[in-house]
Amino acid sequence: MRQASTILNIDTRGQGLTEITRAVGAWVRNQAMEEGLLTLFCRHTSASLIIQENAAAEVKTDILAYFARIAPEDARAYAHDDEGPDDMPAHLRTILTGVNLSIPLIGGRLALGTWQGIYLFEHRRAPHRRSVALHMIGE
Numbered sequence: 001m002r003q004a005s006t007i008l009n010i011d012t013r014g015q016g017l018t019e020i021t022r023a024v025g026a027w028v029r030n031q032a033m034e035e036g037l038l039t040l041f042c043r044h045t046s047a048s049l050i051i052q053e054n055a056a057a058e059v060k061t062d063i064l065a066y067f068a069r070i071a072p073e074d075a076r077a078y079a080h081d082d083e084g085p086d087d088m089p090a091h092l093r094t095i096l097t098g099v100n101l102s103i104p105l106i107g108g109r110l111a112l113g114t115w116q117g118i119y120l121f122e123h124r125r126a127p128h129r130r131s132v133a134l135h136m137i138g139e
Contacts, residue, residue, distance in 0.1 A: 004031045005135040007043075012122035012130060015086070017052070017060045020132070021117040027134060028110060036105040036138015043131045046090035046123050048097035054117030067093050067123075083124075090123035097121055105138055 006027060012018050028038060042049045053059045071092040075081060078088035101118065104111040112118070120130055 001137060001139055002031075002033060003135070003137045004033075005133065008132045008134055010120050010130045010132065012047070012120065012128050014127050015122055015125050016064060017050070017119040017121055019054060019117045019119050021054065021112070021119075024118055024134065025110060028105065028136065029108070031136055031138075032108075033105060033136060033138040034108050036136055038103045038105055038110065038134065038136045040101045040103070040118070041133040041135070042099040042120065043133060044099070044128075045094055046087070047128065047130050048094045048099055048121045048123065049101045049132065050097050050119050050121050051101060051103075051112070051116050052119055053115045055115050067096075071096070086123070086125045093121070093123040105136065 008020065008023055008027065010018055010020060024040065040049055052063065071089040073085045073089050075085050080088045080091070120132065122128060122130065
């Protein structure tokens, strides 16, 4: 068994989904493993990781609208607002989506479905530089 790890830095444009499938896939290919497991871990409390459809742009629009409804920016709703009105909703959205993913590596490729992409989900309005730890174990 071998292991490999790295930190992937992602610049976001603010709230929204940034697809990182290509960057993750390129790193995985460079490890030259055939079988194993990739773990991704977002090192933030106001951004998360999701696997979602990467074909229809409306999916991203609908996801953002849904999260705006279930964790709205409403100063009256939250005590925590140290970094502004999008601070606590960002934390709630991270709780709901999660900060880690595990993806099998089969035949040297991530076992993603045809329309699946890996996304960093930025929950803050301002652009940020986010870091995602990648760890792969396999052979």
